[in-house]
Amino acid sequence: MSFPWAKNYEPVNPVMRFFDEKLPLPRFVYNAVGAGYPVPRNLSYLWNFGVLAGFCLVLQIVTGVILAMHYAANAGVAFNSVEHIMRDVNWGWLMRYAHANGASFFFVVIYIHIFRGFFYSSYKAPREMIWLIGVVIFLLMMATAFMGYVLPWGQMSFWGAKVITGLFGAIPFVGEPLQVWLLGGFAPDNAALNRFFSLHFLLPFVIAGAVILHIWALHIPGSSNPTGVEVKTESDTLPFHPYFTAKDGFGLGVFLIIYMAFVFFLPNYLGHPDNYIPANPLSTPAHIVPEWYFWPFYAILRAFTGDLTIPLLGIQIIPAKLLGVLAMFSAILVWFFLPWLDKSPVRSGHYRPLFRKFFWFGLIPTMLVLFWCGGAPAEEPYVMLSQLATAYYFAHFLIILPIISSIERPERLPSSITEAVLGTDKPATAAA
Amino acid sequence: MATTGTEELSGIGSDEGASGDGVRRRDFIEIAAVSAAGVGALATLVPLVSQMAPSKDVLAESTTELDVSAIETGQAIKAVFRKQPVFVRNLTPAEIEAANAVDVGSLRDPQTLAERTKEGHENWLITMGVCTHLGCVPLGAAEGEPRGEFGGYFCPCHGSHYDTAARIRKGPAPLNLEVPEYTFTTDTTVVIG
Ligand code: HEM
Numbered sequence: 032m033s034f035p036w037a038k039n040y041e042p043v044n045p046v047m048r049f050f051d052e053k054l055p056l057p058r059f060v061y062n063a064v065g066a067g068y069p070v071p072r073n074l075s076y077l078w079n080f081g082v083l084a085g086f087c088l089v090l091q092i093v094t095g096v097i098l099a100m101h102y103a104a105n106a107g108v109a110f111n112s113v114e115h116i117m118r119d120v121n122w123g124w125l126m127r128y129a130h131a132n133g134a135s136f137f138f139v140v141i142y143i144h145i146f147r148g149f150f151y152s153s154y155k156a157p158r159e160m161i162w163l164i165g166v167v168i169f170l171l172m173m174a175t176a177f178m179g180y181v182l183p184w185g186q187m188s189f190w191g192a193k194v195i196t197g198l199f200g201a202i203p204f205v206g207e208p209l210q211v212w213l214l215g216g217f218a219p220d221n222a223a224l225n226r227f228f229s230l231h232f233l234l235p236f237v238i239a240g241a242v243i244l245h246i247w248a249l250h251i252p253g254s255s256n257p258t259g260v261e262v263k264t265e266s267d268t269l270p271f272h273p274y275f276t277a278k279d280g281f282g283l284g285v286f287l288i289i290y291m292a293f294v295f296f297l298p299n300y301l302g303h304p305d306n307y308i309p310a311n312p313l314s315t316p317a318h319i320v321p322e323w324y325f326w327p328f329y330a331i332l333r334a335f336t337g338d339l340t341i342p343l344l345g346i347q348i349i350p351a352k353l354l355g356v357l358a359m360f361s362a363i364l365v366w367f368f369l370p371w372l373d374k375s376p377v378r379s380g381h382y383r384p385l386f387r388k389f390f391w392f393g394l395i396p397t398m399l400v401l402f403w404c405g406g407a408p409a410e411e412p413y414v415m416l417s418q419l420a421t422a423y424y425f426a427h428f429l430i431i432l433p434i435i436s437s438i439e440r441p442e443r444l445p446s447s448i449t450e451a452v453l454g455t456d457k458p459a460t461a462a463a
Numbered sequence: 464m465a466t467t468g469t470e471e472l473s474g475i476g477s478d479e480g481a482s483g484d485g486v487r488r489r490d491f492i493e494i495a496a497v498s499a500a501g502v503g504a505l506a507t508l509v510p511l512v513s514q515m516a517p518s519k520d521v522l523a524e525s526t527t528e529l530d531v532s533a534i535e536t537g538q539a540i541k542a543v544f545r546k547q548p549v550f551v552r553n554l555t556p557a558e559i560e561a562a563n564a565v566d567v568g569s570l571r572d573p574q575t576l577a578e579r580t581k582e583g584h585e586n587w588l589i590t591m592g593v594c595t596h597l598g599c600v601p602l603g604a605a606e607g608e609p610r611g612e613f614g615g616y617f618c619p620c621h622g623s624h625y626d627t628a629a630r631i632r633k634g635p636a637p638l639n640l641e642v643p644e645y646t647f648t649t650d651t652t653v654v655i656g
């Protein structure tokens with residue numbers, strides 16, 4: 032769908048006319064990311080991150096398919112095959128550093144994209160489906176990145192695989208057989224490495240499919256915008272091309288400068304040095320940490336140190352280990368319910384004084400504390416801090432947001448996007 | 464009539480064959496066909512799911528034979544069983560005494576040392592070297608490694624302390640270190656698995 036004033040595709044070039052008649056792909060592109068797709072004129076740079084995430088996915092697929100041409104998924108040789116990529120394969124070092132840092136930057140981009148959604152409540156009607164698919168994409172990304180990190184078969188690969196598959200062992204009754212089934216053995220070994228490679232190859236294409244659904248769902252109501260006021264008239268919008276292709280292109284340039292600075296000058300900064308030690312099933316590294324993008328959730332996992340028991344009777348209901356696992360998964364699953372937890376009719380945080388305070392002084396510091404604790408050893412004060420932050424995290428979504436949305440008095444909204452941009456509802460005619 | 468062919472055909476699938484309660488004779492064959500196909504589809508799940516389980520070569524490595532004659536009192540070794548570490552420890556009399564002095568009822572996973580060893584071989588503490596929290600290898604089996612606050616094993620990952628019967632005493636791990644199935648085939652030979 033699009034707005035009634037969206038321009039129609041009129042091929043001028045006879046080749047394109049021929050093509051469009053037989054297979055309307057040019058028309059499809061024109062209406063999706065071309066001049067035929069009107070978007071709110073006031074989109075800020077925070078709206079660049081969707082396109083950037085798409086770029087990262089393509090980057091990971093291209094570099095990944097190349098790595099797969101040289102990589103050997105066998106526990107005996109995997110580590111050496113990655114070193115072979117680094118030392119012997121022409122430009123192999125670039126492909127590997129681009130892929131490993133590409134994963135990190137993919138998460139930077141996606142975290143900004145998700146927190147943009149939190150601040151502007153992009154999850155609200157009519158965009159719930161876009162949000163739900165987005166959370167699914169995030170879960171798929173986490174699975175993909177986890178399995179990718181196992182492939183080089185270093186110490187962190189091995190022990191990360193062991194700890195994460197160990198989480199499934201916490202599930203009552205079926206846990207242990209489930210863990211053996213997932214690994215195809217009693218500990219991570221060749222069987223696990225091979226299936227992780229197969230799935231690591233597959234999942235990005237599943238993500239690509241989910242991205243198509245995500246964008247399809249987006250194109251029905253169209254993008255939201257920093258005011259959260261819906262598009263009303265043609266003067267509220269601009270065609271995607273050339274206005275936002277240019278803006279996204281500029282953002283992509285900035286992104287590439289920062290990303291390439293890491294690839295060329297700090298290629299191992301975001302990784303862990305222990306992963307350059309070949310996997311050793313008999314010796315655990317002193318301090319097992321996942322990749323940085325999992326730290327907030329890892330902190331929630333480790334925040335549960337005591338069993339849930341019936342007070343006084345001392346009957347254990349849920350052991351600490353299972354509590355941690357449930358909490359870690361719930362921390363993401365709770366996002367699925369956001370459209371129904373935050374009932375305020377106003378979307379943008381710019382017009383919600385109370386919401387804004389809890390966003391900047393509640394949610395954001397909490398995420399930073401969780402992030403910091405997740406990368407730290409499991410000692411005090413980190414354990415206590417993670418416990419407090421975990422409590423706030425869940426309270427924010429389950430208690431604070433619903434209360435805010437019922438007691439808050441939003442500020443006055445502009446009557447239209449045009450008014451927000453120009454200070455008047457009348458479209459600019461002469462030079463403005 | 465000349466048009467019988469089409470008329471008969473158009474009767475198929477309409478309600479003409481239905482008895483009073485709306486059930487058609489054809490319903491039976493439809494349900495039977497879909498059910499048979501459904502059972503077949505479900506049956507294909509068996510190979511699809513079970514191919515993920517440990518293969519025969521993995522299972523074939525599932526016993527380990529050890530000669531423990533060289534392990535002196537107070538020493539421990541790490542062996543490998545199903546690609547996972549096993550700790551074999553020759554307890555000192557003091558360690559046995561310390562383990563027996565504990566009030567079993569106060570333990571998170573109540574077990575006596577006797578329940579965790581074999582009769583006649585009470586000094587041999589044989590356990591998996593896999594922390595019951597999230598699967599790290601605890602320290603304390605090799606010379607010079609920290610043995611934790613209770614003199615047994617210490618898991619550095621999230622700080623679980625095990626005592627001289629490898630029972631969980633402090634930290635997040637829910638259970639004692641697992642005692643694998645094993646038998647003493649001679650006084651100095653152990654078969655694990
Ligand atoms: C969603 C997209 C993807 C993400 C987030 C991702 C993430 C990762 C990560 C974190 C690593 C470990 C890097 C290291 O420390 O060396 C990795 C390795 C690897 N990935 Fe991916 N990947 C993605 C897509 C792909 C695709 C599409 C393929 C192949 C078709 C692929 C093939 C590989 C291979 C062969 C390795 C092992 C070589 C190495 O460790 O550098 N990846 N991936």
Ligand code: FES
Binds near residue numbers: 621623635636
């Ligand atoms: S794995 Fe041993 S304490 Fe967590």
